[in-house]
Amino acid sequence: MRVLQSVAVVFSAASLAFVLLQLAPGDPATALGEGISPELRATIRAQYGLDDSLATQYGRWLWSLLRGELGWSRDQHRPVAAVLADALPRSLFLMGCALSVSLAGGMLIGAWQGARAGSRRDRTTSTALLVLYSLPEFWLALVLLVVFAHHLGWLPATGITDETYRYMSTRQQFVDRVRHLVLPLTSLSLVGVAVFARYQRHAMQESMTQAFVRTARAKGLTESAVRRQAWRSALLPVITVTGLMLPALITGAVFVERVFAWPGMGFAMIRAIEARDYPVVSAGVILGSAVTALGAALADIAREIADPRLRTP
Amino acid sequence: MSRRLSPAFVLMALLVAVVVAGPLLTPYAPNAQLDIIALRSQAPSLAHPFGTDAVSRDVLSRVLDGGRVSLALAILSVSLSLVVGTLYGAMSTLAGGVVDSTMRRLLDVALSIPRLLVLLAVGALWGALSFPALVLLIGFTGWFDTARLVTDELRALRAQEFSLAARAMGVRGPRLLWRHLLPHLLPTLVITASFGVAGTIALEAGLSYLGLGIQAPQASWGTILRDGAGVVQSEWWLSLFPGLATVFAVLACNALGDALRERFAPNHVPRRATSRDTAPIPMTGTTSPSAFSPSRTVRP
Secondary structure (H helix, E strand, C coil): CHHHHHHHHHHHHHHHHHHHHHHCCCCHHHHHCCCCCHHHHHHHHHHCCCCCCHHHHHHHHHHHHHCCCCCEECCCCEEHHHHHHHHHHHHHHHHHHHHHHHHHHHHHHHHHHHHCCCCHHHHHHHHHHHHHHCCCHHHHHHHHHHHHHHHCCCCCCCCCCCCCHHHCCHHHHHHHHHHHHHHHHHHHHHHHHHHHHHHHHHHHHHHCCCHHHHHHHHCCCCHHHHHHHHHHHHHHHHHHHHHHHHHHHHHHHHHHHHHHCCCCHHHHHHHHHHCCCHHHHHHHHHHHHHHHHHHHHHHHHHHHHHCHHHCCC | CCHHHHHHHHHHHHHHHHHHCHHHHCCCCCCCCCCCCCCCCCCCCCCCCCCECCCCCEHHHHHHHHHHHHHHHHHHHHHHHHHHHHHHHHHHHHHCHHHHHHHHHHHHHHHHCCHHHHHHHHHHHHCCCCHHHHHHHHHHCCCHHHHHHHHHHHHHHHCCHHHHHHHHCCCCHHHHHHHHHHHHHHHHHHHHHHHHHHHHHHHHHHHHHCCCCCCCCCCCHHHHHHHCHHHCCCCCHHHHHHHHHHHHHHHHHHHHHHHHHHHHCCCCCCCCCCCCCCCCCCECCCCCCCECCCCCCCCC
């Protein structure tokens, strides 16, 4: 069922990209300007197969996607697949780091709050988290950029490595990578921590009222042991949410990549938009949906591992 | 009602007041180029508390005027999303059976396609969009989580005694929905709207920042940020003030959503944990699929 749904997601995204392209004004010949002759326009339309029926074009579109042919990037003068092969790993790396930090931080803070829900410390923390939660990532990124890169000069402002990266020792290379990662990662994670902490707090608060927690207390377990047990069952909602949060994470990453010129998918897509390089954009939509579907499937598996009740005997 | 409600309402009242009174407060016309030579890119001063931009427009006036546009866009498109989402959810529940489960699956698929990427694709193909087109675009790409929330909530409501009683008395179909079920949905919708507006304000700021949202010369918080994008360091006031305004508005809406949720679901956040409610926290704001998450159950 899961696999079927993932396929449906990718298929829908591919169809959506096709429909948008059909609805949009202009055709590839338009890009050459107004001054071309009708004969040339007809030749170009024939070359791109635009005179075939919509069904034929649609079939061809899906078939070429299936074979992994994503088209040609007019702006970067190379196949779209090559553009993505460069950009995607960098985005996945950034998003993976951000997700790990957000989850770890959010779960710690949320569980800590949930165990003392309603107390003053809990409410103060909640207010602080609500503020973090309300920060648009790209603006937070701008603020961090100005303060820590431009003003204080502690960290590099843009890119993924320094220009002199090739001439560094292995240790220096590592340090350089970490230094470039800090600001984009912080921009994404501060908001992410707030998101996950809100969920974890609620789940933990919920879990602390369960009968098994009362039993654990009655058995005379220490409070920290009780909380460990309660936390185990408060994991599930957070895992579920992680799967649902992926589109939001992608959104955040697009903006943060743009601000810090992190050469990933988001950066490639925004560059493609400015150049009207549609093949890259549509491939980005399809790939983003595929990543989301894959992440949701992984979240399902993780939930089964965490919750024995969901396992099929 | 509790004292915890008040800060959120104060924030919201402030926001509404500033936006409604905007034209009275703006010292200059938002697009007036006051003195293209002498007043170009001035740092904040008494005469221009938020400074001026590269063509000598007063940034305070632009922030106030832009706020009206940003909020109008958010409120209109979220209203559209709510209507479409509720209709879809109601239709799905009314139809029941295979239609219902198919419609749910379709929602799951739609929710897995990252919305921003679709908006970027539309931006790449069409370029500049007018305000009404933006409202339609954002509204029609934002209703999926409302629809999911409504279907879940309606399914739970239908199983409750009052609904069973109504059905036993012969109330059917649309009438059951309209007279008996939808009124119970109202608090949920109001809360969703609150978080939805928060998320959409942030989304508009982001899109306009990329040049795909509101178009210059019309001010919005995002377009002012775009004006300042190349000069964040030297002309920081172009980035700081509209950004703060955005954060303030998003925070006000999120805080209102949190407060309303506590108000409408009093068991939700008790002083000490004794809740029976199993609803996961709704979340939106900058990042989010905006709404309660999927497995929301009956509110006691």
